[in-house]
Amino acid sequence: MPPSRRRFLARALAGAGLLSLSPPPALAAPTLIPNVSGLYPVEVARVLAPTSTRQVAQAVRDWPGRIAVGGARYSMGGQTAIRGGLHLDMRGMNRLIWLDPRAKLARVQAGMRWRDLQDALDPLGLAVHTMQSFANFTVGGAVSVNAHGRYLGNGPVVNSVRALQLVLADGSVVEATRSQHAELFHAAAGGYGAIGVITEVELELASNTRIERSVAEMTLDAYPSHFERLLQGGDCIFHNADLLPPHFDTPVSVSWRTTRKPLTERARLVPRGQSYALEQNALFAMTELPHGERLRSKLIHPLLLARPAVKWRNHEASLDAAALEPRTRRWSTYVLQEYFIPVRHFADYARAMAQVIHSHGAQVLNVSVRHSPADQLSLLPWAREEVFSFVVYYKQRTHATARRAAGDWTRAMIDTALAFGGRYYLPYQLHATRAQFEQAYPEVAALRSLKRRVDPAGRFANALWAAYL
Secondary structure, eight states: OOHHHHHHHHHHHHHTTSOOSSSOOEEOOOOEEOOTTSOOOEEOSEEEOOSSHHHHHHHHHHOOSOEEEESSOOOSSSTTOOTTSEEEEGGGOOOEEEEETTTTEEEEETTOBHHHHHHHHGGGTEEESSOOSSTTSBHHHHHHTTOOOSBTTTOSGGGGEEEEEEEOTTSOEEEEOSSSSHHHHHHHTTSTTSSOEEEEEEEEEEEOOEEEEEEEEOOTTTHHHHHHHHHHHSOEEEEEEEEOTTTOOSOEEEEEEEOOSOOSOOOSSOOTTOOOHHHHHHHHHHHHSTTTHHHIIIIIHHHHHHSOOEEEHHHHHTOOGGGGOOSOOSSEEEEEEEEEEEGGGHHHHHHHHHHHHHHHTOEEEEEEEEEEOOOOSOSSOSOSSSEEEEEEEEEEEOSHHHHHHHHHHHHHHHHHHHHTTOEEOSSSOOOOOHHHHHHHOTTHHHHHHHHHHHOTTOOBOOHHHHHHO
């Protein structure tokens, strides 16, 4: 909705007595905080939609119980809410605070979505430095989960964060950087709201460039050398490799390199509000029709990648997650798992992972392989060393039996990753045992210690930390 229409609607609601403009009230409904998967909504006592750091600080001081923070709600296991607590819906904190094109820096409110930031950056020839593959996520949410994307060599989003504004458990507001309140900076990036509310984020930016796609197919054993050549080339912006069913043993490398060739896609950003009916129908066919899993590897994937493609970096970075959204999630849903594996174990882990998928009959549509150097900044890193990440995209039914089965094979997948010295990612369904969590993230001891100092009453909580912290 355009800002002018949004302001008009707000004034109309205020005139009808349905909305107070200053300050915004706690919203009476909904009391269930959902997530994109449709699984595991959390019932909360109250929802507040602040528009400023001052309002967040006041809410933290006033609320007597536990508090959780949410944005676009793409985490899948209750990471944005706590039962019986206050939910801070940050999506109203979506302003660009300042932008310095010459220094390639920007400061935004934490509830701003990447796509809204891209709208401001693109006319200036600038781009986001590091973000997820889709632009629907909020900046604060991306920092909170320490997200990554397909950017070659960039690592997690914290590497491009210059400063964070945080509201602590006593309602105080602090500015945290790598040198000032550094403990808080390191803990907030990838801390899932454990030590405070991220209200503003200062980001390093990049230049927008033309990029050209190249595609190559190879064996599992050949892929690490292929990737190393890409890394050394210095001109590759985005890269991932797709492992497709049924065997997940033939990586399809998809790389985007800088180029000066003429554009094949003239749009600078992906248009908003497009219909993705074709993609929805293809998703249905791949998961419901006989031998549908071969449809992607034998027909859809080759057709998508066969055409030459030259576009702007911002176009490839502004993809809409609606392209992955099914027509309904009532009976089945589409969810993710992700595992970070040391590069030396790539091929062996991929084979072991495929065995787990097959033995449990999991309906995996795709495994996307990305890369990250070691994370040197976050207190709770998912990359202790250079890793390949395996993003597992799969379909599961929503009934209780299917949820239990998903838990069984997820725990088997986690055990497999741990056996190869890897870790699993925390924004997804909370199927890991406490022992698996502790083995994957031994640094949690330091997070617990810090939390006892800055949040001794444990006011900041969510379903993730209720289970493991």
